[in-house]
Amino acid sequence: MEEKIYQLNIEEISKNPYQPRKNFDSDKLRELAQSIEVSGVLQPIIVRKSSLFGYELLAGERRLRAAKLANLDKIPAIIRMYSDDDMMILSILENLQRDDMSPLDEAKSIRKIIDKSSMTHDEVAKYLGKSRSYISNLLRILKLPHSILLLLGDKKISLAHARTLLAEENEEKQVLLAQKIVKEKLNVRQLEDIIYRKSNKKINNKKNIYIEEKEKEITKYLGISNKISYDKKRQKGKIELQFDSLEKLEDILEILTKNSQ
Incomplete structure (x- = not known):
């Protein structure tokens, strides 16, 4: 009507x-x-x-x-x-559908919806037309120190910078690196080189925290062991899926086929 x-x-x-x-x-x-x-x-x-x-x-x-x-x-x-709860949730969702919302406001809004409602990462993702991994990775930036979130909100660092800073586990070093990004105008590749150089290993040989998360997501989704490898220089990668029977292979193919339809 x-x-x-x-x-x-x-x-x-x-x-x-x-x-x-x-x-x-x-x-x-x-x-x-x-x-x-x-x-x-x-x-x-x-x-x-x-x-x-x-x-x-x-x-x-x-x-x-x-x-x-x-x-x-x-x-x-x-x-x-x-109701008040409906009003809050719908207001946030309406704003999240806008293209000009900052990544920080978007992350805070999604966090608020999940905290105040029964919606899961999957449900929020479907409503917004995003992937579940996009929602989960966006929420991770809220773990960064407040001073870094201020820089992100002021657009002095990018969302890609913020995500990369998560690879540094020490908060004090995260803050120093964020200040270095602003002062020296570092791009994401330069920031990655600094973070991973500490261990005297090339970034391509370092286990990337993002890759680890994706492996866990695949294991949870398909119920099998897997390994993701990525060559950053060549910008190529592969996923290896491990199964112990032809029946398990059929199960995997059925899951993948359903989601491609």
Whole structure:
């Protein structure tokens, strides 16, 4: 059934208390406001009735902000019934579907959903159209020291830098390396060389923490031993699967075939 669209007074709409997104690009807001002045708000926002006054925003904060900049009195809206928990989870998921969310905000939001709901890594991944490994690896960056997360949030280091820093287990050294990235403008390859050079082994011969995690994931998923090898210089790799019977091979092929359909 098609939902009814109401024209609500903007002054009666308060912002979403569970909005995980804090920063909005001012230039893009002005562009949207100019578009709204010409064509109006083309897509309704979503709200719920407030227990105190008016309505609380669920989705469409950019449109609401831009409508205010365009000096509109009313805005098209869909009214839905949501509990506080539903409001929080849906607000986070709505923001996670945006392309301009920073990796740090994305990781924090996913962590919050998992902590506050019964959703698993798999369920969050499916909802967002991501792989489970993407979700798990993104959450791992939250283990880094706060000072490094600040650098990531300020875009002084990249997500790839942050992931690579996890290979260094000592937090003090992680912080020093992060400072070195900023000061010397190190790329990820240079950072890897520094981290793995400590053990006097080439990075290609060092067991990569990412590879180890992938081996564990395959073992858990297929129920078999496996080995992943990767030659970074040649950018080639292979996966070796070990099975002890033809029946086990059939089981593996059945799992892989189902997931390719």
